[in-house]
Amino acid sequence: MCLKDGVSFMAKRNGSSTLSENVTKKLQSDILAGQYEPGSPLTVSELAKGFVVSVAVVREALTRLATQGLVLQNPNHGFSVKSVSEEELNSIIEARLLNESEALRLSITHGDLTWESNVIAVHHKLSQTAEYEEVNQKLIVREEWSDIHRQFHYELIAACPNPILLGFCGRLWNLSEFYRHWSFQHQPNRDGRAEHKALTDAVLSRDSEHAVEIFRAHIQLTVDNLFDQR
Amino acid sequence: MCLKDGVSFMAKRNGSSTLSENVTKKLQSDILAGQYEPGSPLTVSELAKGFVVSVAVVREALTRLATQGLVLQNPNHGFSVKSVSEEELNSIIEARLLNESEALRLSITHGDLTWESNVIAVHHKLSQTAEYEEVNQKLIVREEWSDIHRQFHYELIAACPNPILLGFCGRLWNLSEFYRHWSFQHQPNRDGRAEHKALTDAVLSRDSEHAVEIFRAHIQLTVDNLFDQR
C-alpha cells in the first residue's frame, strides 16, 4: 500500500482558506502524481492521522474527489482510488476530444492580445523545460514539466468564454493525468515539442480548424503511446 | 426564506444506503423543484435541524452538490443556492448541445432492440401524461410529468456507451432543470408533444443526423421560450 510521505505535509489554514480545501488539493495532487495505487482503499482514519487532521476534514475532501471521479465512494465501504481500464480511457479521450476541441475553437475566436501573449509565454516556458529525468536507470516525467504542460494546454483554451466547458476540460485533464501514470509504462518515444510548437502556431494564426486538427492528432498519439507499450 | 416543508421528510437509513446519500438526494430534488431561491444561503445548522440529522451529514450533502455546481461554496462563508444569469444559461445550453448531441449519435449507433423498446415505452408514457396543472389560477408544470420528461430524454441517450458523456449530460440536465424554475416564468406556448414524437421517430429510424437536428431545435426552442416572456 501507498502511505503518506512522512512529515512532508502538515495541513494548516493559511489565508482565508480552509483545512478541507488544503487537504483536498494535497490529496488530489498526490493521487494525480501516482502516490496511490488504482483501486487501493483510502481509509479515512489513516489519512486523517497522516494529515494530522480530523476525520471530518478527510471525509469532506474525499467526498469532493469522489464527485469529481478521481475517487470511488462505496456506501458503507468507504473510499478507494479510482481503478483504470482501457475502455474508460477511451471514454475519457472521446469526451476530451469533444469538449476541448470546442473550447479551443471558442478560445481562438474570443482570445484577445493578452491571451495571445500568454500563449506565447507559456509555450516558451514549456519549450525550455526538460520533460524527463533519470531516477535509477528509469526515465520519469519531471513534475515541473508536468505542471507547465498542464498550464500550456489550459492557456490554449483559457479565452473560451464558457465556464461549463472549461470545467469539463479541467476534470477530464485530471482523469487523463491519472492515466498517464498508470497506463502501462509509456516510453518517451515521440517529439511532443514539435507538436506543441505546431499547435501554438496554428492557434496564434487563428486557424481554428487546423488547430483542432493538430490537437486531435496530439491527443490521439498520446493515447496510442499509452497503449502501444504493453 | 424558503424553509423545509415541516414534517414531510425524515431522513433515515433504508437498505444499505447512508443518511448522507438520502439527504443529498432530497436536497438536490428540493433545489431542482425550486424550493430554495437562487443565491439564498443554505445554513448547515438550519438544514440539519430540518432533516433531523447532524451537521456532518448536511455538510457532506452540500459538498457533493457544490462539486456538481448546484450549490455554491464560499470558504468560511458556507453554502448558498447557485444564482442564475442569462449568460450562464447560454453556457449550459451550449455545453448541453455539444455533449447531448454526441451522446444521442452514439446511442443511436449502439442501441439494441431492448433500448428501442424502452424508448417507445417511455415516449408513450410521456405522451399520455399531462404536463400542466392549475394551482390558484396559475399553470405550473406537474412533478410527475417533469420526472417522465427527464426519463424520456435520458432513455434517448441511454445506449451511449460512454459513461463520462452520460455523466456530463446528467449534470447539465440538472442545471437546465434549475433554470426551468427560475428563468422568468415560462408560459405553456408550444407543442412539446409534437417535438417529442418527431424526436422519437427519428431515433427509432436510426437517423442520427436528423435526430440531432430535431434535438437541437427542441433545446433551442426551450431556451427561447425561457427568455421571450420577460
Next chain:
DNA sequence: ATAGTATTAAGAATCGATTTTGTAAATACA
C-alpha cells in the same frame, strides 16, 4: 466627526467520541 481598535454574536469549520455496519472467525447445531 473619524479613523482605528475592542466586543460580541452568528454561523462555519473542525474535532474526538459514539453508534452503526460489514466481515470474518468462532461456536453451535443438524
Next chain:
DNA sequence: TGTATTTACAAAATCGATTCTTAATACTAT
C-alpha cells in the same frame, strides 16, 4: 461434515460539542 448462528473486530458513518472566522457594533483616541 457442512450449514447456521454468535461473537468480535475494524472501519464507516454519524453525532454533539468545541474552536475559529467573519462581520457588525460599540468604544476609544485623535
